[in-house]
Amino acid sequence: MAFLFPTMLAGLFGLGVPIALHLIARHKFPVKDFPTLRLLLRDERTNTFAARLIDPIQLLLRLLVLALLVLAMSRLSVPASSLFRSPQNLVLVVDGSASMGLTAKDPAGERQNTLFELARKKAVALLGDINAPSQSALILSGDRTRVLSGIHPGAQEALDLLHSKDPRSQFALTDGSGEGLVSAIATAADLVRDRREPRSRIVVLTDLRTGAFNARNQKDLERLAQVRQRLNDRLEIEFIDLATGVSENLAIVEARVRGSRVKVGDDAHLISRIHNYGSKDKTAKLQIAVGNQPDPSVKEVPLAPGEEAIVDLTTPVNRSVRTTAQVRFKEGDAMAADDTFSVPLNVAETRRVLIVNGNGQSPVVESKLAGLGQGAQAPKANEAEERVDGATILRFVLNPGRELGRANGTGIDSTLITTEALVGQTLSKYELIVFYDVTSIPAQALEDVNTFVRQGRSLLFVNSGGVNAPQFNRLFFSADPLKPGLSPAQLGNDKDFAPALALAESVSPHVWLAPYRDKLQGDISSVRLTVARELSSLAEAATPMLTAADGRVLAVEMPLEKGRVALLAFGLELDRSNLARTRVFPPLMWRLVDYLTGQLRVRPPDVLVAQQSAVLDVSEPAFAFTPELELTSTSEEAGRAPIRLTVNADNTVLLPPLPAGSFQLHKPRAAGTVGGHTRNITVHPDSSESDMSKIGQPQLAGLLGPVFVSEAAAPARPATASSEIWSLIVWLLLVAYIAEAITGFFLNARREKKRAAESNA
Secondary structure, eight states, X not given: OEESXXXXXXXXXXXXXXXXXXXXXXXXXXXXXXXXXXXXOOOOOOOEEOSSOSSHHHHHHHHHHHHHHHHHHHTEEEEOOSSSOOOOEEEXXXXXXXXXXXXXXXXXXXXXXXXXXXXXXXXHHHHTTOOTTSEEEEEEESSSEEEEEEEXXXXXXXXXXXXXXXTTOSSOOOSSOTTOHHHHHHHHHHHTTTOOSSOEEEEEEEOOBGGGGSOOOHHHHHHHHHXXXXXGGGEEEEEEESOTTOOOOEEEEEEEESSSOEETTSEEEEEEEEEEOSSSOEEEEEEEEETTEEOSOOEEEEEOTTOEEEEEEEEEOOSOEEEEEEEEESSOOSOGGGSEEEEEEEEEOOEEEEEEETTOOSSBOOOTTTTTTTTOOOOOHHXXXXXXXXXXXXXXXXXXXXXXXXXXXXXEEEEEEEGGGSTTSOGGGOSEEEEESOOOOOHHHHHHHHHHHHTXXXXXXXXXXXXXXXXXXXXXXXXXXXXXXXXXXXXXXXEEEEEEEEBOSSOOOSGGGGGGGSTTTOOOTTOEEEEEEEEEEEOTTOEEEEEBTTSOEEEEEEEETTEEEEEESSOOOTTTBSGGGSTTHHHHHHHHHHHHTTTTOOOOOSEEETTOOEEEEOOSGGGTTOSEEEEEESSSOTTOOOEEEEOOTTSEEEEOOOOSEEEEEEOOOOTTOOOSOEEEEEEEOOGGGGOOOBOOHHHHHHHHSSOEEEETTSOOOOOOOEEEOHHHHHHHHHHHHHHHHHHHHHHHHHHHHHHHHHHHO
């Protein structure tokens, strides 16, 4: 027996009022006719407590009425009975995380259903027992906690949501863990916090995967503890395990493209991480698909329970393309969400480099080393030495395969021109301009190059013996920090070194030279310079890239608005250094081009986790000066409005939580138009949802307090119920009140009759 409003029992103190009233002797004097009052003596009498109770039956009835009224207001409840059923509160929490997409057999038969579908059926069965005045609510724990149906009498609103066939219904499976079940249970507890029903139940329909409880906000746990303290044993939390006996899952946890870019003619390597979360030995059959075209080859990898493997899958690429590649299991398993993993695959277009040779004689100069290996007649030795200058060496080393007529190359397409031909070039098609011994250029060309750099591209000065230092400084250098020139340093005269100048023993921490800190990756200590340019002073924003053994700066760079400018104080000619003869020369120059074209910049990945916010770097030149970008889904129905994204000052965009699928990032387009620069973005389900490990009742009790755990196939556990007998008390109160009124009527009638008889006597 319990009282839902125990404070109302204070009304029992009111039982003393009828007793006090009954103990007061109220005297009524008979009325008599008398000619005058002057001859009567004045006599005043007050009410006094009687020595005995007057009308004890009526007093008992009045006390009974008051006692029943107090009991009715305190809502007395007793153990459940079939005659008096109390209203109760039922809050259903349905786990909508990605792991609920696991396929299992229906407990009632052999039909295959996802765990989420089983949760829907179980919720319908539980709500079928709820009728007004009992109340129910429905909460979905998906990407965030959603109260789909607030607490209302009956269950019709929640049932309508569960029966809805609308694909846009909020009752749907999501692709991640979201805020977790702890948040959803705390929200359910808030719904019943101020309820006064004898019993409130929170039933959680879940697979009890550990991942659903990883998100544990301390405030949620405190809210739940407060509600438990308030309701005490009138609150029950029950977990129904829908995944009993279903624990086999083979998952692709991660995949990435090796290297920042894939070159045309090379093999694309997709490095995948797979995990066996089951309890049996498995053989993973992996294949790769590019643009939804699967590669026929399949790689088989045996995995023991709990074992993980890193697999390298390759596929040839023969053309430049921006698409997505998929790693997939040839044979899927019970959880389809982690059987594929998509990543953007960018097969690099040729990076175009424009080399402007300040010592050139013809408008367009083809490499004098071109044709080697093609059977062409070799020039005379003296003629070759005279005609091969530093700009030609640079062009050759940037893509020796192309220069030698080979099929493979470095992906760098260089064009060598003279300063006079610079005005006629379309600079926007190049990613890097190299000024080799350039001392003077036309004014219009200088303005175009300045705009080229400031809009996000790069410029490299290579200064050898053909540079006129004073003229170079007047044209390109400025010491005014408010009006910086193109050059990051003031150029000085040539300086001869005897013995030859070596590079600093400790490799510069600059990202350009990072691999050469390990000599197994390349040794630059063998480089010697016999002649190099002095750098009189550096611009305010300039920083060194390479230093010599004596501390002098040999390479310097500086940012210029959205672009970057670098300067080398040495040439590549064979008589000025041995750099072009060393093994480290080609990769050193390739990496310099990579750095200046943004290939070495570490950007946030374009592979995102579903239902989690992310930041993307959009600093590529194709998106320059664009205040807004659009994100369009390529895996949803056509006609879906794209997501507008504002470009921040640091050239980033903030992405909202997205569902799993493929997206394209591009500039805003008019309705119905396509084309333009696009970037592929892939979103995959949270890999933690693939973990099949389960949380047990002891861990749940330690986290949430006393809980019940049952299986979906087991008979429904009857809720601890109680019955309010307020309706019986009301009927008794009515009967007692009527009895008191009738008794009072007859007692007053008898009292008046007796008084009248005494008066007549």
